[in-house]
Amino acid sequence: MKKSIILFISCALLILSVSSCTKNNYGLSPKKPTTITMWHNYGGIMQESMENLVDIFNNTEGEKLGIVISITSINSTATLQEKILQVINDEPLAPELPDITTCYPSIAVLLNEKNMIANLSEYISEEDLNYYIPSFLEEGEIDDKLVVFPIAKSTEVLFVNATLFDEFAIANNISYEDLNTFEGIFKCANLYYKWCGKDFFTADSFYNIVQTVFRQKNQYFENAEDKKLNTNNALYKELFSSIENAVSNGGIIIYDGYSSDLSKTGEIVCSIGSTAGILFYGDKITYPNNETRNVEFKVLPYPVFQDGNKIALQRGNGMSVIHHEKDADSKKKEYAASLFLKWFTQPENNLYFISETGYLPVMKDSYNKIMSGNIPETTQQPIINLLKTASLMESEYTFYYPLVFDDLNSLSKAFEKEFKSSMKKVVKAK
């Protein structure tokens, strides 16, 4: 009898230890849910979509697993970064960091130095990570650790007011193919200016154009070693000269705000901007005298400069999971956060988010679904157009992400200001 009891207890212990080794859930229990706090920087419709998804998660997978996501702060990117920096610098009135936050790699580097960021590779298997777009993951890797997890990315595309462009194209014998290259766009701008005396093109960021063209020509505009920009480079001079000529010929406007401001009032025909800006392009334009006109916007792939490679900029932040050194439950929370991020990026959930916001999905399978038309029925036509172009770019283009080094942010801002200032002088001289 005694022997059989000992045998039974030994078996039970063995089963328990084996099961704990194979499936460690870090103590998550549906009976005692773990609350995960989150900060994000999504405003307007994006905020609503994020809250809807968090709501769905809390009601389904979260309930099963014992995870409750609680959004505790919604701020602009700048403010979120400022808050995180306060904590990193140990400032007296620094807030307490949440468990998950939207984060750029430049901030993740600092968090990593202080051992305040979790390595998500510990919680998400390599097999699972294989389903994601590699460059999206690579952008979030620091010291071989996955610290910024992509949940939705963006790239730059060409937004075209097709209604205005078609009228112009018929009259001037040009086509959409002319918009595949920067040279074609500059040619059209000049023609348009001559045709109706109005501006044709602008961009949200000329710095982004320059850095992308450099990559298209297999060069880097940023010099990470010297921490400066290669403005003495021959390619830069050539590109600068092309844009300068185009501005001088007319049809290109140098504008300090978002290019979509000018699109909404019918003051330009096309512009380069982030895919996340799709919500800025509606189905009508309002002229300054308050007259409105129904229009259609098309989304075209990023233009190429002088037979360069098809390369486009990868944009958008990701989610980082905070490692709370002093919290005994940190591992449990990190694991719970990783489960939420995995759930959020699954095609069905990710497509819901991107179909409302214009961001790009992060898993390869999501692009297959888009190409086969398997997207939420509620998706608006402009976003459908955008997603199709983005999927085309995903297969034909290479996404690249900028290098990260100190002062890059201030360098790029200074460059943008200086570049626009130079071009404005050209406009004035004209």
Added chain:
Amino acid sequence: MTKKTVFFSLVISFFVSLTLVYVLFLFDFFSVETKNIEQQMKQELSILTKKLKANFSIISIETTSLSQNLSKKFAEDFNDNKRISENLTNNQIENQELNLTKLINDKHNLNLGILNSNHNLTKLINESYTTLHSGLITSHASGVFFISDFSFSKDALPTNKAGLYLRNLEPNVINSNFYDIRYFIGPASIQREKKISMVPQWQMEFVLKPEVINIFTALQNIEGQITTNKQFNWSKKTTLEDYTRVVICSSPVKDNNGRFWGIAGYDISEMLFKLQYSPSLENKKSFFILTSFESATSNLNEQVEPSISFNIDDSLVSSNFINSKIAPTGTVAVFEKNNSTIFVDSLGKRYIGFFEHINLYQTDSPFENKINQTAIFIPEDEILILKKKEKINTFAFFCISFLIFGIIPVFFSAFFIKEKILVKEIVIPQNTKETEIFENFIANLNTLSISEKRIFDLYRKNYSGAEIAKKLNLSINTVKTHSKHIYEKLGISSRKELLVFTSMMDEMKNKH
């Protein structure tokens, strides 16, 4: 101890335990957690309501001040016919005869005049920009607006109004170091000039919702004798641009001559409300709302259920979590039951909580009869779980108490001091036969051998046979043999009898 005694002991301890549970129950010993939650809810409601009233009062003052500043500015800028005329010339406006002051006195003509020159309406709105922008930066609100009584459109509906609407995505109360002001409604030319970011849902002019139109009309019709600082109105939850849900505080922009230019004020977005007034009840999913109901002036306790109701669509709601399955929807009926206030939404979801009346207006305000309410509540399930836990705790306490006062003492008595009790309970025999046996017992004591006497003495001291064997280093069989001889010599048949007689001997000694 007899069975009867044990039974009575258990019955007594049962009632003692029951009384103890009842007394503790009267003192809410078992419902401490529920009472704590209720107490916390009351405190939280009081704190949040006070905070809300203070903030809303400040915004009310800021609103009347904003409209006064605008009135003053418009009166200065547009009363001077010469300046208008110069301005028109400078801007090469075709209608040189336009005199905005004159036209404002005549609404019909004004619209015609404005149609001839949108420039003047743009100028009017442009004049408001600085006042609105600086007001928004210092205010605790999320947005600021000026809605003029005019439109850019030729065939404008009464709902179409030109104006300006700016919103701060980082209000003061969230971030005092940084603001992020966006351009929601207004002429594009002003946005360009001021270099302020447009939002995706930007509109050239307002298309007002019925709630705002009603407020617009009510403010337009306020009589002149009412003090300016009392001329403000708080709306229900509405929207000024179809997307963001807000409550607005607005005030008429009228100059000294009683001319009505429009309305101006601040908004509080649902998001700002959530961030500012999120209830913090530990580990409890809770809601805090600001609402208004027309029938709320009567005493709730006197009413037949449901006493009142309100609509979630008209209310600002703040909660400390996101879960639509739990959040109330549609019309919420409020019941008073067993000293608790129960809230039931249109889907039958039930909540328990409290509410407070809050007056956002001053005495003699044209809107002083509008009573608002704040409420705090949590899903009823949360309380039911607690109550179930309390029932279990009460039962567990009773069982433990019964165990301590009844079963354990009886158990101890029965097994550990059984023999002592038995001896004490033995009564000295009274009949003749027993007396004879006892006398023989005493007489024959002297016949015991030394060994037998030693064993007899140990029996008297309550030693068992095995204990005696151990103590005297004898085998148990030897002790048994001696015991047999002792019983024969003393004329008894058991150890029990031996103990009875020795006990009687002791008693006799004590008597003597």
